Amino acid sequence: xxxxxxxxxxxxxxEGETKVLYAQDSDGKxxxxxxxxxxxxxxxxxxxVDEIAQLAQDxxxxxxxxxxxxxxxxxxxxxxxxxxxxxxxxxxQWQVRRHFDPKRxxxxxxxxxxxxxxxxxxxxxxxxxxxxxxxxxxxxx
Amino acid sequence: MIDNFDHQQxxxxxxxxxxxxxxxxxLDVSExxxxxxxxxxxxxxxxxVKINGLPLMAYRMPPRLILKMLSWxxxxxxxxxxxxxxxxxxQAFLDRKLDEGTLVGLQTSVFFLPYFPQEMxxxxxxxxxxxxxxxxxxxxxxxxxxxxxxxxHTVTTDADSLNQARFAKGALAPKGRLxxxxxxxxxxxxxxxxxxxxxFTGKANGKRNLTPISGVGGMKMVAKRIEKLAxxxxxxxxxxxxxxxxxxxxxxxxxxxxxxMYAAFLQEAGDILNRSECQDWAQRFIDLGDQWREFALICAxxxxxxxxxxxxxxADLLRQLADDELEIYNQMxxxx
Numbered sequence: 001x002x003x004x005x006x007x008x009x010x011x012x013x014x015e016g017e018t019k020v021l022y023a024q025d026s027d028g029k030x031x032x033x034x035x036x037x038x039x040x041x042x043x044x045x046x047x048x049v050d051e052i053a054q055l056a057q058d059x060x061x062x063x064x065x066x067x068x069x070x071x072x073x074x075x076x077x078x079x080x081x082x083x084x085x086x087x088x089x090x091x092x093q094w095q096v097r098r099h100f101d102p103k104r105x106x107x108x109x110x111x112x113x114x115x116x117x118x119x120x121x122x123x124x125x126x127x128x129x130x131x132x133x134x135x136x137x138x139x140x141x
Numbered sequence: 142m143i144d145n146f147d148h149q150q151x152x153x154x155x156x157x158x159x160x161x162x163x164x165x166x167x168l169d170v171s172e173x174x175x176x177x178x179x180x181x182x183x184x185x186x187x188x189x190v191k192i193n194g195l196p197l198m199a200y201r202m203p204p205r206l207i208l209k210m211l212s213w214x215x216x217x218x219x220x221x222x223x224x225x226x227x228x229x230x231x232q233a234f235l236d237r238k239l240d241e242g243t244l245v246g247l248q249t250s251v252f253f254l255p256y257f258p259q260e261m262x263x264x265x266x267x268x269x270x271x272x273x274x275x276x277x278x279x280x281x282x283x284x285x286x287x288x289x290x291x292x293x294h295t296v297t298t299d300a301d302s303l304n305q306a307r308f309a310k311g312a313l314a315p316k317g318r319l320x321x322x323x324x325x326x327x328x329x330x331x332x333x334x335x336x337x338x339x340x341f342t343g344k345a346n347g348k349r350n351l352t353p354i355s356g357v358g359g360m361k362m363v364a365k366r367i368e369k370l371a372x373x374x375x376x377x378x379x380x381x382x383x384x385x386x387x388x389x390x391x392x393x394x395x396x397x398x399x400x401x402m403y404a405a406f407l408q409e410a411g412d413i414l415n416r417s418e419c420q421d422w423a424q425r426f427i428d429l430g431d432q433w434r435e436f437a438l439i440c441a442x443x444x445x446x447x448x449x450x451x452x453x454x455x456a457d458l459l460r461q462l463a464d465d466e467l468e469i470y471n472q473m474x475x476x477x
Contacts, residue, residue, distance in 0.1 A: 018293050020395065032152065043383070043386075079262070121253060
């Protein structure tokens, strides 16, 4: 790729940060060249962010009607999924899945709760709470 | 505390960190040179490693292997790695090294680094950054001065966030891992090391690689998987295709899944060794890189259902890439 072909499609998701690509200067030498963004990459990133936001919203809706515990919502909200959370907790997936049961979740010991909170980067109080349900809005916050 | 730290933006975190460490110790090793010397270029399809339910595709050797390879390959270069039981120990050791004026690298989780753009903060536990100093604010809080190789400027992070990032749990958990150069050679014998590194990359990816999931075999497996996406749910298909683009471009690869960076290495190697083969391969990797970008663009369009591309078109392009790369790798494996 030549230097002048390096895409410069700035997008708000990058918050003004740039990246570096190796592109050819006029002598054909590859040198580091800043890029603001590329459409293909931006779309893929937004898609991944949207997917996990949707999973979080879905879990939030179910948590509000008592079908799941706040843990599932916070898991997605903190961009984890079940295998990742289980691995981070050092437990089996079925052990973590049991805590998606609101009743079992409410009975968690303080130690367990702190462990979940630490892995998720939340405080133990935040872990127990749910934000109000948002209106059906396809865009994430 | 290191005065006048020279921060340079790199394409990839690990090679960028390696290059910055060399530069700090008075050795001129560019980012592509660090990448090529460590034989970092590869391709691997790991369907049993899932990231948010999607299989891992890697365009380079696993995390830390680039640094390890450099320390194995370059005589006289000693890189000390250290992990810690808890964050207090980890922070104390970091502080001590900074007081001694040592430039240290850290393995961290991107998710806990506050200076990353919000939407780019995913749970990737093998992000490399360098710490070159610390300062206290008015409240007496410690802030670390960080040179993150993939950023255009230096950044600062509070001690709590940095500790969280260093002690994140899960896959590839960093356990506070810290590294620094313990000793460096006076000079690097490039004439001897470069052919070795090039041969290694050729062997690891070409016909002498017998595993079906790494090297060009991995590309062919992904091509097959892309064709089979027609049978999957639409949402999964879209996410899978987007995931390919992210693995190839977003995670700091210097473009085209490290192919451009490797071409830059081959150009440098060709200049040092004065061998025309290297320049030829460099040009071919540049052309291949352009096709990899085309492949990513087709995947992105397929994912968004834009334009009239088919899954077969993407799969065939990937197979073509595999065949072309195989030819170069087989030549590289015989380079003396």
